[in-house]
Amino acid sequence: MQELTEKLKKEIIEVLNLEDVSPEDIDADASLFGEGLGLDSIDALELIVLLEKNYGIKIEDPKEGRKIFASVRTMAEYILEHQKK
Amino acid sequence: MEAYIRGIGNISPQATFDNGVFLEEIREYRSARLQAIEPDYKQYIKPIQLRRMSRLLRMGVTSAGICLHDAGIEKPGAIITGTGLGMMEETEKFLNGIFDNGERLLNPTAFIQSTHNTVGAHIAVMLNCNHYNLTYVHGPVSFENALLDSLMWLAEKPDDKVLTGGVEELTESHFIITDSIHFWKKGGISNLDLLKDKNPGTIAGEGAAFFLLSKQEDPGNYAIIKGLSTRFNPGKDHIAVRYTEEFLASHNLGMDDIDLMLLGLNGDPVSDETYRPLLQHLEGKTPGAYFKHLCGEHYLASSFALWLAARIVKSQAIPAAVMLNPGQAPGKINRILIYNHYQNIHHSLMLVTSC
Numbered sequence: 001m002q003e004l005t006e007k008l009k010k011e012i013i014e015v016l017n018l019e020d021v022s023p024e025d026i027d028a029d030a031s032l033f034g035e036g037l038g039l040d041s042i043d044a045l046e047l048i049v050l051l052e053k054n055y056g057i058k059i060e061d062p063k064e065g066r067k068i069f070a071s072v073r074t075m076a077e078y079i080l081e082h083q084k085k
Numbered sequence: 086m087e088a089y090i091r092g093i094g095n096i097s098p099q100a101t102f103d104n105g106v107f108l109e110e111i112r113e114y115r116s117a118r119l120q121a122i123e124p125d126y127k128q129y130i131k132p133i134q135l136r137r138m139s140r141l142l143r144m145g146v147t148s149a150g151i152c153l154h155d156a157g158i159e160k161p162g163a164i165i166t167g168t169g170l171g172m173m174e175e176t177e178k179f180l181n182g183i184f185d186n187g188e189r190l191l192n193p194t195a196f197i198q199s200t201h202n203t204v205g206a207h208i209a210v211m212l213n214c215n216h217y218n219l220t221y222v223h224g225p226v227s228f229e230n231a232l233l234d235s236l237m238w239l240a241e242k243p244d245d246k247v248l249t250g251g252v253e254e255l256t257e258s259h260f261i262i263t264d265s266i267h268f269w270k271k272g273g274i275s276n277l278d279l280l281k282d283k284n285p286g287t288i289a290g291e292g293a294a295f296f297l298l299s300k301q302e303d304p305g306n307y308a309i310i311k312g313l314s315t316r317f318n319p320g321k322d323h324i325a326v327r328y329t330e331e332f333l334a335s336h337n338l339g340m341d342d343i344d345l346m347l348l349g350l351n352g353d354p355v356s357d358e359t360y361r362p363l364l365q366h367l368e369g370k371t372p373g374a375y376f377k378h379l380c381g382e383h384y385l386a387s388s389f390a391l392w393l394a395a396r397i398v399k400s401q402a403i404p405a406a407v408m409l410n411p412g413q414a415p416g417k418i419n420r421i422l423i424y425n426h427y428q429n430i431h432h433s434l435m436l437v438t439s440c
Contacts, residue, residue, distance in 0.1 A: 017136045038133060045193040053190045 004076045012072070015050050016043050028073045036071070044069060051075075057082045086236040089440065090307040091246070092156025092297035094148035095392045096121050097380045098290050102148065104155050107396050108404040111379065114276045117269035118260055119290040119381035134211070137194055139175045141254040144293040145204035146211065149248060153212075156297035156305070162245030163217035164205050165235045166252065167227030169384025171201035173256045204252050204293075225427030227251060228388040229315050229435075235298050236313065243300040250295030251385035260289055270352065277406070279352035279378040287351035290381015294388035296395070302440070308398040310391075311420075312336050312436035319432060325363040329424060332434045343371050344415045345403065347390055349425035350375040351382045359429050364409075373409040387425045387433055394421040394437040 009023040012032075016039065030036040033044070047069055051057045057079060059065060068078045095101040098119035099112050112122065121144060126135055129147045138146065145166075153159065175198040182191050197203075202220035209218050217238065221230040228251035235249040263269065270286040279288060298310070314332050333339055346367055350357050367373055380389035397403050401418055405411045423435040 019136055020132060042137070042193055042197070049190050049192055053186070 001076060001080065004079065005072050008072050008076055008079075011050060011054060012047070015046050026072060028076075029071050032069055032071060047075075051079070055079050055083060086240050086313075087309055087311050088236055088239050088247075088298040088300060089303065089309055090296050090391075090395045091299045091301075091303060091305060092152045092154075092158065093295070093307060093392055093395055094151030094153075094155060094250075095292065095294040095389065096123060096144045096148045097292035097294070097389055097392075098122060099379050101392070102151060104151065107400055107402065108379075108406065111277065111404070111406045114288070115273045117264070117271070117274070117286070117288045118255065119276060119288055120255070121291050121293070137198075138207070139172060139198050141172055141174060141252055141293070142198060142203055142207055144254070145250070145252040145295075146207055148252075148293040149204075149208045149250060149295040150211075152250070152295035152297050153248065156246070156299075158246050158248075158297055160212050160214050161216070161248040161297065162242060163219075163235070163238050163247045164208055164214060165217070165219050165221070165231045165238070165247060165249045166202070166205035166208075167221045167223070167229075167231035167250070167385060167388070168201055168204070168252050169222070169224050169227050170253065170259070171222060172199050172203050173254050173259055175199045175203075177256060177258055208248070225384045225387075225431040226315050226317075226433055228385050228391075229313060229433045232310070232391075232435075233313055233315075236310065239298060239300050245299075247298045248295060249298055250293065251388035252293040253291050253383045253385040255289050255291040255381075255383065263289070276378045276381075280350060280357075280375070280409075282352055283354055285353060285355070287353045287356065287377070287382045290377070290383045290386065292380055292383070292385060292389055294385070294392045296391065306440045307395040309438045309440055310435065311438050312434070314434045316432040318430050325359055325424065325432075326366045328432065329363060329422070329434065332436075333422070336436060338420070338436075340366065340371060343420050343422045344418045345397065345421045346371050346373045347394055347407075347421055347423045348373055348375050348409075349377055349386065349390065349423075349427075351377040356426070356428060359426055360424070363424065372413040372415050374403065374407040375409060376407060379407070382427075384427070387423065387435070390423045390425060391435060391437065394423055394435070397421060398437060398439045
């Protein structure tokens with residue numbers, strides 16, 4: 001789990017071009033959208049593409065996104081849960 | 086139709102983004118590819134906005150911001166942009182994504198930023214400016230047509246201020262493709278020796294230049310755009326001298342009234358042949374200057390020429406590097422005529438005068 005969250009942080013920084021952010025700056029439990037990293041709806045689309053491209057997980061129901069992308073940890077949990085299937 | 090140039094912003098292969106200096110140092114390149122000297126964008130754009138912007142978008146938005154700041158204007162009455170190829174880097178990224186991922190998993194950012202009007206739209210969003218916003222994609226006369234629309238807009242709405250400009254980028258793949266069809270010179274020629282090299286081809290460039298145009302007199306104005314003309318595909322019998330004389334006559338001027346002729350010489354013998362009769366006609370009468378050794382050849386090169394003319398008229402100083410004959414520099418520079426053409430197909434003239 002720890003390994004996956006660290007990997008995800010690096011991938012998020014790269015995909016979203018967060019130039020001045022390092023993995024250490026991202027709290028795994030902090031909100032990705034709104035007050036946390038301050039991501040927006042276009043970033044959400046980029047994260048959907050990231051999940052499918054890097055982990056082979058396709059989000060069928062867009063409403064799920066709110067829960068999945070709540071934080072890095074919820075993303076990691078979702079990946080672990082769905083990669084087992 | 087005419088308008089004052091109230092503010093300028095220019096990012097080019099020379100150090101031009103600082104309006105406090107004027108070509109004090111000329112950058113020499115020893116390749117056929119001239120890349121823009123970019124400022125530290127963090128000084129101009131918020132990090133949250135910057136992270137998603139492509140290189141050309143950063144260049145365009147920043148040069149527009151420099152221009153507005155120079156003019157002391159927060160929100161223009163219109164934003165009119167020209168671009169020849171648009172957002173090449175993002176278009177390539179988007180198309181490569183389609184290819185690499187089997188037409189699936191496409192990144193939204195590259196798609197959003199691949200449209201030609203991205204720069205004009207972003208400037209509007211950043212300024213919260215809902216006014217007239219148009220982007221002209223007319224190849225080598227994109228800037229001229231953006232400028233023409235700006236002058237027409239001001240003719241109808243003389244109280245407005247118009248932000249007009251041009252953006253063009255040179256990507257690696259575009260350079261390689263055009264190099265393979267012999268657009269560019271070979272062998273590491275210096276851009277400062279461009280006209281000495283008699284081999285085919287020219288040097289490639291890029292840039293983003295914006296101008297704030299207005300009908301109001303102001304001590305801060307740089308120059309006046311007095312006239313603009315474009316001519317498409319005039320054919321083999323096109324005579325630059327006659328075209329120039331007809332244009333000047335329409336402004337009740339003759340060749341002798343021009344203090345400096347700024348020509349789009351690009352070092353390609355075939356392309357430069359078009360200017361030869363004009364140069365012969367000017368010899369000993371009107372000093373000549375050129376600019377493409379500084380900015381490279383690209384669809385929006387004429388926007389660099391307008392920037393150069395505005396700076397010369399305002400400062401009454403001509404950088405020695407642009408003179409065809411440095412010993413022939415005029416004392417007073419009231420009228421500059423810019424003649425540019427692209428592959429002898431698209432010709433344009435711009436008349437710039439002092440205020």
